[in-house]
Amino acid sequence: MTQKQQKVVILDFGSQYTQLIARRVREAGVYSEIHPCGISPDRLEELEPSALILSGGPASVSDPESPGLESSVLSLGCPVLGICYGMQLLARICGGRVQPSENREYGRADLEVLQDSPLFKGVAGPGDVLKVWMSHGDTVLEAPEGFAVPARTDQVDVAAMAHPGRGVHCLQFHPEVSHTEGGDRILRNFLFEVARLQPTWSMASFIDTQIREVRERVGSSKVVCGLSGGIDSTVVAVLLHEALGEQLHCIFVDNGLLRADEGEEVVQYLRRHFDLNLSYVQAQDEFLSRLEGVSDPEEKRRIVGNTFIEIFEREARSISGVRYLAQGTLYPDVIESVSSKGPSAVIKSHHNVGGLPERMDLELIEPLRELFKDEVRKVALELGLPDFLVWRHPFPGPGLAIRMIGQLDSQGLEILRQADRIVHNELMASGWYFKIWQGFAVLLPMKTVGVMGDERTYEHVVALRVVESTDAMTADWAKLPDELLSKISNRIINEVRGVNRVVLDISSKPPSTIEWE
Numbered sequence: 001m002t003q004k005q006q007k008v009v010i011l012d013f014g015s016q017y018t019q020l021i022a023r024r025v026r027e028a029g030v031y032s033e034i035h036p037c038g039i040s041p042d043r044l045e046e047l048e049p050s051a052l053i054l055s056g057g058p059a060s061v062s063d064p065e066s067p068g069l070e071s072s073v074l075s076l077g078c079p080v081l082g083i084c085y086g087m088q089l090l091a092r093i094c095g096g097r098v099q100p101s102e103n104r105e106y107g108r109a110d111l112e113v114l115q116d117s118p119l120f121k122g123v124a125g126p127g128d129v130l131k132v133w134m135s136h137g138d139t140v141l142e143a144p145e146g147f148a149v150p151a152r153t154d155q156v157d158v159a160a161m162a163h164p165g166r167g168v169h170c171l172q173f174h175p176e177v178s179h180t181e182g183g184d185r186i187l188r189n190f191l192f193e194v195a196r197l198q199p200t201w202s203m204a205s206f207i208d209t210q211i212r213e214v215r216e217r218v219g220s221s222k223v224v225c226g227l228s229g230g231i232d233s234t235v236v237a238v239l240l241h242e243a244l245g246e247q248l249h250c251i252f253v254d255n256g257l258l259r260a261d262e263g264e265e266v267v268q269y270l271r272r273h274f275d276l277n278l279s280y281v282q283a284q285d286e287f288l289s290r291l292e293g294v295s296d297p298e299e300k301r302r303i304v305g306n307t308f309i310e311i312f313e314r315e316a317r318s319i320s321g322v323r324y325l326a327q328g329t330l331y332p333d334v335i336e337s338v339s340s341k342g343p344s345a346v347i348k349s350h351h352n353v354g355g356l357p358e359r360m361d362l363e364l365i366e367p368l369r370e371l372f373k374d375e376v377r378k379v380a381l382e383l384g385l386p387d388f389l390v391w392r393h394p395f396p397g398p399g400l401a402i403r404m405i406g407q408l409d410s411q412g413l414e415i416l417r418q419a420d421r422i423v424h425n426e427l428m429a430s431g432w433y434f435k436i437w438q439g440f441a442v443l444l445p446m447k448t449v450g451v452m453g454d455e456r457t458y459e460h461v462v463a464l465r466v467v468e469s470t471d472a473m474t475a476d477w478a479k480l481p482d483e484l485l486s487k488i489s490n491r492i493i494n495e496v497r498g499v500n501r502v503v504l505d506i507s508s509k510p511p512s513t514i515e516w517e
C-alpha cells in the first residue's frame with residue numbers, strides 16, 4: 001500500500017454485518033479498515049479516510065448509553081454513508097427526528113424508490129420496488145432539513161435519505177447482505193459514483209500491506225507460528241516467511257486429534273518448498289490425558305487451546321528472542337468466540353481465540369483476522385500455493401475432539417479416523433469434495449442394535465455431516481446423490497469395525513452449527 005492509497009473507514013457500532021461491509025468494499029477493489037465507533041475525532045482525522053461508512057448496531061439512539069457520533073465527522077471533507085443505526089445517528093446530528101418505532105422491522109421488506117439517487121443508479125428508478133433486508137428498532141420519522149428522501153417502505157416513510165451537497169447518504173436497510181436486491185451495486189455506487197474512488201486494491205496489495213506491517217511490528221524479534229496442516233495456518237506461515245525469513249520458526253503439533261494422515265502431506269510440501277525452520281512435536285499423550293473424562297464441548301475446546309499454547313510457549317523458550325506467536329485466526333473464529341456489547345454472543349470458543357489462556361507469554365500476530373475463508377483462499381492462490389492445499393476443507397483446531405461427541409477414548413478416535421477417511425475418499429472420487437464446504441464423520445456417544453450375518457450387533461453410530469457454505473457464517477446441508485450416500489454408508493458399516501449404523505445430518509446453520517460441538 002502506498003501512502004496515498006484510498007481508504008474507506010468503517011465505524012463499527014456493533015452490527016453483526018460490519019465485517020460484511022468491509023468485505024463488500026474490498027471485493028469492489030477498495031481498501032477498507034474497521035475502527036470502533038468510540039474512535040477519537042483526532043485519530044479519525046489522522047486516518048485520512050477517503051470515505052466513511054457508519055455501520056448498523058443493536059442500540060437505540062434514544063438510549064442515553066448508546067454510542068454517539070461527533071458532528072465533526074461531517075467536516076472531515078469525505079462522503080459519509082450511514083447504514084441503519086448509522087443513518088439514525090446522522091439524522092439526529094443533522095436535526096432530523098428519530099424515535100423507537102412502533103413497528104419494528106426485521107427481515108425482508110419492499111423498498112419503494114421515490115426519486116433518483118446516485119446510490120440507486122443502475123439498480124432502480126422512481127416507482128420501482130426492491131426487496132431489501134431490514135433489521136431495526138428505531139426509525140427516522142422526519143429527515144433533517146435539506147435532505148432528500150429517495151425511498152420508503154410500508155413501515156417507514158424515510159427508508160433512505162441524502163444530502164448530496166454535504167456528501168451524506170443514508171440507508172435504513174442493509175445493502176451489504178446478499179438478500180438485498182442490488183445491494184452490492186448500491187454500495188459500489190457509494191464508492192465510485194459518490195466518493196469517486198478507484199478500484200485499485202487487491203489481495204496482492206493485502207499481502208504487501210501485511211508483510212510491511214509484520215516487519216515493522218516484529219523488528220529483529222522472532223516469531224513462532226503454529227501450523228495445523230490447514231489452509232489458514234499455512235497461509236500465515238508462508239506470508240510470514242516472506243516477511244521475516246529466518247526469524248520465523250514453525251511448529252507442527254501432533255495432538256492425537258488429527259485425521260488419518262492429517263498434516264503429513266502439508267508438512268512434506270512445506271518442507272520441500274519453504275525453509276520454515278519447522279519442528280514437529282509429538283504431543284498425543286499430553287493432549288489425550290488432559291482430555292480424559294471430559295465431555296463438555298467448551299471444556300474440551302479450552303483444554304486443547306491451552307495445551308497448544310503451553311506447547312508453543314515451551315518450544316518458543318528453546319529458541320532465543322521469540323516474542324510473538326502467529327496464528328491463522330479468521331473472522332468467523334473471532335466473532336463466534338468473542339462476546340461484545342453488540343449482538344454477537346459466544347457460540348463456541350474457537351481454539352485459536354476463545355481457548356487462549358488469560359495470561360500468555362507471547363504476543364499474538366493474526367494477519368488473517370479480518371478475512372473470511374474464501375478470501376484466505378484468494379490470498380493462498382496469490383501466494384502460489386497448490387490446489388490441494390487451497391481447496392482443502394476446513395478442519396477445526398480442536399480436531400477430532402469435537403467430532404467424537406462426549407468423552408474421548410483412543411478406540412473411538414480410531415473408529416472416527418477410519419470413517420472419516422472413507423467419507424473423504426468417496427467425496428474426492430465422486431468430485432463432490434470440491435463442490436461443498438465441508439464433509440466429515442461424527443462419532444456419537446451411543447450404541448444401537450443391528451444385525452450382521454445372522455448375528456445381533458450392538459455398536460456405534462456415525463453421523464455424516466456435509467454442508468455447503470461460502471463463509472461458514474451460514475450453511476445448508478448438501479444434497480448428495482442417494483447412490484453416493486449409500487456407498488459411504490455401506491463402506492463405513494462394512495469396513496469400520498465397531499460401527500453398525502450411519503445417519504445423515506440434515507440441519508442448516510443457523511439454527512445448528514457445522515461442527516457438532
Ligand code: XMP
Pocket residue numbers: 332333336348349350351352394395396397398438472509512513514515516
Ligand atoms: P461452526 O461449527 O461454528 O464452524 O459452525 C464454522 C467453521 O469453523 C470451523 N471451526 C473451527 N475452526 N478452530 C478453527 O480453526 C475451531 O475451534 C473451530 N470450530 C469450528 C468449522 O469446521 C467450520 O468450518
